[in-house]
Amino acid sequence: MLRIGDIANQAGVSTRSLRYYEEKGLLASERSSTGQRTYSESAVERVQLIQQFFTAGLPSRTILQLLPCVESGLATDEVFEVLEAERDRITAAMADLSAARDALDRMIDIARHPTPEHCPALREPGYAHAQAG
Template identity: 65%
Template sequence: MLRIGDVATRAGVSTRALRYYEEQGLLPAERTTSGQRIYPEAAIERVQLIQRLYTAGLPSRTILQLLPSVDTGVAAPEAMALLHSERDRIAADIAELERAREELSRVIDICLNPTPEHCPALREGGPAYEGSHAKALAA
């Protein structure tokens, strides 16, 4: 059995993360008579798997739903459906972020190359127009 600090070090996470995983039901811990958390050696791999699932964008409630399939070694149809659903959600998020990036690129281009169409100050009668028109007449 390993103490919390040993698992944290070997799995590359903080002890705080391990306590959070326990709170979420992701990583059970036994307790010594003095109340210290102890884990089996297999906890290191479980923590690394949990980290991979978090990195894949899965929330803890989804990870909790997937762990029984991991524990049994059988990819239940419900687990596979959940994984596909999460992948589709992430793909939709990526598409939305790409649309936002494209719009931001258009705004940047407008800021760097203002035109009367996009900038009211450059339209006839606007302060910037008046200033540039007066400079043109003086030249």
């Protein structure tokens, strides 16, 4: 059995992450007679797998759905539907971020090259006199 610090070091995560995984039902521990968390040797590999799922953008509730299939080695049609839905969600988020970036690029361009059309201050009569002088 390994202690929480051992798992954290071997898996490259924080002990806080391990507690979070337990809270979400992704990881199980036992308690020693002194109340310390202990884990099986296989917990390191499980934590690394959980990290891969998080890196792929999956939320903990989806990971919880997928772990039994990983453990059994059997993927169902439902698992593929969940994964494809997550991919679609990420693709939509990427499109939204791309649109936000494009809008920000337009704002940066306007700020660098202001015109009366975009900048009310440039429409003021005093502005033309200030530039002329």
